[in-house]
Amino acid sequence: MLASLSLILLCQLIGEVVVRGLGLPLPGPVLGLLLLLLLLLARDRFALLARGPLRNDGVETASKGLLAHLSLLFVPAGVGVVQKLDLLASHGIAIILVLALSVIVTLLVTVLVFRLVSRLLRQQEVP
Structure with a gap:
């Protein structure tokens, strides 16, 4: 597993x-x-x-181990949020509005792209 983690980090x-x-x-x-x-x-x-059996490399095992403890990677982000609570308190409303607006824009763009692609695919199917 050490060699696999070394490969990932390399x-x-x-x-x-x-x-x-x-x-x-x-x-x-x-x-x-x-x-x-x-x-x-x-x-x-x-x-x-080589027509040989595909041996189970340790990369899969190492990645499963990392994924099992993925929640630990959110600890530094949580600490950063706690350290900036004063900034969040002063600009919290603006941050929430920007996040909500970006979600709405993302959804609208996704719907528009989906409709455009489905229209193009429909035009290709009809001779």
Whole structure:
């Protein structure tokens, strides 16, 4: 499991270095996850080519262990909220309004995109 966690963290580190080095507008951990996905897909492809059994790598076990304790990652965010309670008290109404407005805009855009795509698909079906 230690090697698997090291692989996960190494992919995250590589992603962070590439993003900062190239100045990409993308979070480093996201690029690291994409790299990890590519590595896992390559591992599966090589296992299929070798016609050997796909052994259960520790990455799955390590990721399940991380997901089991995912709630611990919210502790720093909760501490940050508690530290900024005075700021939340002074700007709380504005924050709530912005959050509500962003949810409404997101829902409206989603509905519009869905309707547009369904209309386009309907036009393609009719000859």
